[in-house]
Amino acid sequence: MNRSAAQSAAQHNPELLQDAWTCQGCGKCTAVCPVSRTGLGFSPRRLIQKAVQDNVDTVLPDRALYACLGCDRCTQVCKSGISISGLMLKLRALAYKQGIAGKPAHAGVLQSLMRIMASGSAAPQNRLEWLDSSLSVADQGDVLYFVGCAPYFETVFNYLGVQPLRTARNAIRLLNHIGIKPVLLPDERCCGHDLLWLGDVDNFKKLAERNLTQIKAAQARTVVFSCPEGLRTFKLDYPRYFGSLEFEVLHISEFLTSGTNGQLKPGALSTRVAYHDPCRLGRHLGIYDPPRKLLESIPGLELVEMKHTREAATCCGGTCWIECGAAVKSLQNERLDEARSTKADRLVTACPKCDIHLRCALVNAESDTGPAITNIVDLVAESLRLTEPAKPRKAAKHTRKGGEAYAG
Amino acid sequence: MSETTGRRRAPVRKRNKQIPIGFPRSEHGIVVFACISALNRLPDTSTENTVEVNRLMCIGRVNAGMILEAVEKGAQKVLVLGCDESSCRHQNGAQLAFEQVQLARNLFHTLGLESNLVTLELVSRNGTSVSVPVQEAGVQKEPS
Ligand code: SF4
Ligand code: SF4
Numbered sequence: 084m085n086r087s088a089a090q091s092a093a094q095h096n097p098e099l100l101q102d103a104w105t106c107q108g109c110g111k112c113t114a115v116c117p118v119s120r121t122g123l124g125f126s127p128r129r130l131i132q133k134a135v136q137d138n139v140d141t142v143l144p145d146r147a148l149y150a151c152l153g154c155d156r157c158t159q160v161c162k163s164g165i166s167i168s169g170l171m172l173k174l175r176a177l178a179y180k181q182g183i184a185g186k187p188a189h190a191g192v193l194q195s196l197m198r199i200m201a202s203g204s205a206a207p208q209n210r211l212e213w214l215d216s217s218l219s220v221a222d223q224g225d226v227l228y229f230v231g232c233a234p235y236f237e238t239v240f241n242y243l244g245v246q247p248l249r250t251a252r253n254a255i256r257l258l259n260h261i262g263i264k265p266v267l268l269p270d271e272r273c274c275g276h277d278l279l280w281l282g283d284v285d286n287f288k289k290l291a292e293r294n295l296t297q298i299k300a301a302q303a304r305t306v307v308f309s310c311p312e313g314l315r316t317f318k319l320d321y322p323r324y325f326g327s328l329e330f331e332v333l334h335i336s337e338f339l340t341s342g343t344n345g346q347l348k349p350g351a352l353s354t355r356v357a358y359h360d361p362c363r364l365g366r367h368l369g370i371y372d373p374p375r376k377l378l379e380s381i382p383g384l385e386l387v388e389m390k391h392t393r394e395a396a397t398c399c400g401g402t403c404w405i406e407c408g409a410a411v412k413s414l415q416n417e418r419l420d421e422a423r424s425t426k427a428d429r430l431v432t433a434c435p436k437c438d439i440h441l442r443c444a445l446v447n448a449e450s451d452t453g454p455a456i457t458n459i460v461d462l463v464a465e466s467l468r469l470t471e472p473a474k475p476r477k478a479a480k481h482t483r484k485g486g487e488a489y490a491g
Numbered sequence: 492m493s494e495t496t497g498r499r500r501a502p503v504r505k506r507n508k509q510i511p512i513g514f515p516r517s518e519h520g521i522v523v524f525a526c527i528s529a530l531n532r533l534p535d536t537s538t539e540n541t542v543e544v545n546r547l548m549c550i551g552r553v554n555a556g557m558i559l560e561a562v563e564k565g566a567q568k569v570l571v572l573g574c575d576e577s578s579c580r581h582q583n584g585a586q587l588a589f590e591q592v593q594l595a596r597n598l599f600h601t602l603g604l605e606s607n608l609v610t611l612e613l614v615s616r617n618g619t620s621v622s623v624p625v626q627e628a629g630v631q632k633e634p635s
Contacts, residue, residue: 190556192598195563199602202563208603238597239555 103170105163106131112157112167117397118150121410125150127157127167134174143178149405153280154398155366172280179282187281188407189239194281196235197273201286201293207270210234213248214267218255221264227303227330228254228265229317231310232273236435243442244474247435252471253464254309254335260467261339261347266301268294274313279320280403291321298330305331307338309460311364311434318368334364335460336373336433340380352466353383357427357454359418359441360396361434374433374459381466389421397421399437400444415444419453430454431462520567524557526550526584529574529614542570550574551584558595558609568608569595572620575613585613589625596627 112127113119119126125147134142142148153168161167178184187194200208213234214220220228233247240247258265275290298306308314317332339347358378364370371393378386391397397418400411419441422430430453432438441456457473464470521542526549543566547553550573561569571592576585588611596606606627614620 190554192554192556192559195556195559196598196602198563199559199604209601212601234601235598238594238601 102163102165103131103135106135106165107163108132109162111160111162112165115156115160117154117156117414118152118410121413123408123410125410127151131165131167131170134170139174139177142174143181144183148174148178149402150410152362152398152400152402154362156395156398159366159394172282175280175282176284177282179284184282187405188402189404192239193232193235193277193404194283196232197275197278197290198283198286200272201275201278201289210271211267211269213237213252214255215252218252219259219264220255220267222266223302224264224266225302225304226258226263226265227298227301227306228258228267229274229306229308229310229313230267230271231308231313231435233310233435235273236439240439240443243439243446245435245439245442246474247438249471249473250309250435250458250460253458253460253469254307256464256469257335257339257347257460257467258307260469265307266303268297268301270297274310274316276312276316276320277403279316281405287320288324291316291325295321295325295328303330305333305338307333307335309335309433309435309458311361311368311370312436315363315367334368334370334373334433336377337370339463340373340376347377347380347463349377349381349463350466350468351382352462354429355385355387355425355427356429356431356457356462357387357389357422357425358392358459359389359399359422359430359432359437360393361432361437362396362398362401364433365396366394374431377459377463378431381463384466387425387427389418389425391421399432399434399440401436401440411440412444412447415440416448419444419448422454423452427454429457429462431457431459433459520565521570522561522566522568523570523572524550524553525570525572526574526579528578528580529572529620532574532578532614532616532618533620534618549579549581549584551579551581551587553588553591555591555594555598558591559598562599562604562608566608569610571609571611573611573613575615575621578614578616589623592625593627596625600627 108128110128116127130142130147148171151168151171153171155168157167230251233251236247255265272290272293274294275287279287306317311334314332314334317328322328356378358375360371375386378384398414399418400414402411430441438456438458445453461470523542523544525544525546527546529550530546550571553571558569571588573584573588579585592609592611595609599606599608611623611625612620613623
C-alpha cells in the first residue's frame, strides 16, 4: 500500500481507533506505565489522545510509538478496557506500510534474520546442530517442542554469556525424563512475534504459515514452548489471522505440572530464588501459577517474591528488539535492584529474552553483583542433575561496545 | 550576505550512499562495505556502476546487521573492505570487522545459506588487498 492509500485507510478505518475512542483521558495508563515512570517523556495517554483528537497520521512518525514495551500493565488499570498494546500493534502496522518504521535495535540483525527466514529462499536451515545423541527426539508424534529462535540468540548474544540452547537441551531432557520423545521441526521458523510487533504483518504471516504447515505435517496434538513470546503468538495472534489452532499450546511449566502428562518430580536443590514474571507469560496469558508450582515442587528451594510481582511485575525492558535506550536500561536496573533486595541467590525467569536483557544490564552494571539469572527450565534440570554446567558469568564489560552502543 | 568575505567552506563531499529500496542496484548483486581510507588506497577502479559501495568512516563501523540487511534485500555477495591492523587509523577496526563478519557467517550457516556470502578483505599501506579467512566459530556445540 502506498502512503496515501495507507493514510486514507487510517481515516476510514473506524476499527483502527474503535477502542481508543472510549478513552476518558484519565491518565491511569501513564501512571502505571514503566516507560513513563523513567521520566523520559513517554505517555501512552498523550499518544492515544493525539491519535483520536488529531489524526492517526500525526502519531505514526512519532518515535514514542516504539517506546511501548507491550507489557500490558496499562490494560489492567484502564477503566475503558483499552488495549494500548493492541492499538500499538495496529498503528505500527500502518506506520510500517508507510515505510516510516525506523531502524530497530541491534542494527536490525534480528529482524533481518526473521525476514530471511520468511523469504522463500531460506531453506533448509541448520537449526538442529546442537542436538546430541543423549537427547531423544522424534519426527512425528503427539508432543512437539517449539525451540524458537534459541539457535540464533545463542550466536548473536554469545558475548553476554547467555545459553539459550542449553535451555532448549534441558527442556528436551525434562520431557525425556517423564517419558516423552518430543518432535522437533528441522526447518522451524521464527514465530513472527517481533516482526508483528514491528508492524511487518506480511512477513509475520509468511512465518506463521510455514510453522503451521510443518506442525500439521508432524501430526502434533500438543505444542510445548519454553519461550513465552512464541506461546503468546501462537495462542493469541495466529488464530486472529488463520482461525483457531488444531493443536493445544502450552508453556513447559504448564505441561510439566499439569499431571496429565506424567507429572515431573524435581530433585532437591538448596537455594533461594526470586521469580520474575515475563510480560507475555503473565499479563498476556495469565500464566502466573504453573511456574511457581514447578519451583515450589523442588525440595529445599525457597521461593521469594520481589516488590513488583505477578500482575504488577515490572518488565525486563524487552521491546521486541526495537528500542534499546535509557528507559529500557533503567527498567532493567530497577528490576535487578528489586531482585538484589530479596537476597535471593538466583533470579529465575521463564523467558529467554528476559534472560538476555537482564544479563545485559548486569554485564554493563557498575558493580557486577546480583543474583545469577537462571531460566526455570535450567533450574529444574539442575535439580535432577540432568544438565550440563552453565558458562561462568561474564564479569567484565563486553569488549566491543557494551550493550547499548552495540544496538547501533 | 555580509559574510561573503568569510572563510570559504570546504566543498561538501559526496554523502555515504544509503542502501536504497529495491536494493541492490548493482547488476551482479555485489555489495561492498568499505572504509574510506582503504578505498582511497586501492588502485583506481571504476566499479561504481556494477557494485553498490557503502562508504564507512572506519571498517569497525560495519556490523552484522548491515551485512544481513544487504542479503535480505537480495545481495548475492557482500564484501567487507577495510584497512589491515597496521594501517587502521582507529587501531582496532580490522578486529571489530572480523568479529562482525564472523557473526554474520555463523548466522548464515544456521540459516542454511552459504557462509562465504560475506568475505573480509584488508588493504595494507601499499594498497594491496588480502582476503582474510574467517571461520565460523561453531558456538552451538555443547561444551564438553
Ligand atoms: S487509562 Fe484508559 S481511559 Fe485512561 S487515559 Fe489511559 S487509555 Fe485513556
Ligand atoms: S503496554 Fe506497557 S509500556 Fe506500553 S504503554 Fe502500556 S504500560 Fe506502557
